[in-house]
Amino acid sequence: MCKWNSSAELTSIGSAHPGLPLRPCTLFLRLACLFLLFLTGTALGGCPNGLGHDPLHLLARGTNCSWTLERHTRSYNHLEGDVRLRRLYSANKFFLCIDKTGKVDGTRRKNYPDSLMEIRSVSVGVVAIKSVSTGLYLAMSKKGTLFGSARYNPSCKFKERIEENGYNTYASLRWKHGGRQMFVSLNGRGKPRRGHKARRRHPSTHFLPMLPT
Structure with missing residues (x-):
């Protein structure tokens, strides 16, 4: 499971070290995690406070949307x-x-x-x-x-x-x-x-x- 808890980790994808390109395997793993996070947010109905489904926006805010999964797994209606x-x-x-x-x-x-x-x-x-x-x-x-x-x-x-x-x-x-x-x-x-x-x-x-x- 991949987690980013701050915007600093997000910037490492791009401009934090412009002179040091990411290895292909590292870049692939990070992009895969972003894609999975996007799919999770879409399937579970999104996150609070109008953050929407944009995984880059969520990561930049350091948002943890695990509450959404927990809410749905506890619903027995x-x-x-x-x-x-x-x-x-x-x-x-x-x-x-x-x-x-x-x-x-x-x-x-x-x-x-x-x-x-x-x-x-x-x-x-x-x-x-x-x-x-x-x-x-x-x-x-x-x-x-x-x-x-x-x-x-x-x-x-x-x-x-x-x-x-x-x-x-x-x-x-x-x-x-x-x-x-x-x-x-x-x-x-x-x-x-x-x-x-x-x-x-x-x-x-x-x-x-x-x-x-």
Whole structure:
């Protein structure tokens, strides 16, 4: 990677040592770096402060445009609106389901209709979970109770995170308890636990999003 941090290095291409011509290989390398810098600036949309895409102008100003590449590699907006049909299978071997009354529960029945969920990305790292058969959204109350909501609202937003063991956790985006996150959780009997009683490392909070069969 080639960098020029000051105008002094730029002038070495031309007039700094008029009596000492550059070697052909050195001149070629510098011109190649200038060309690559120009292509990078063009592909990434340019640099701030109206500097444009002229690599000679950028070098003369000693400008470092690495921020542009970093900005683009951290942009995940294309994930918003992504929709997946999955069954959330807990580490306790239950499928999360929402019945027509809004009751959240766990079932061991693999193809139970109420367990098929539509998981939609509503923002980066945040999802809404909806039962396909009942049309109800998974929601969490201020007290950490899980229920099915007929309307999508801020209580239906969950932060989705892939844990080190490959399972996903789902924490309420809206509510916390004593500054701690509250998680979607099914206990060893398949019953929902209050969000404030669950912790990220508890198996009861770990779910595998499984493709429907």
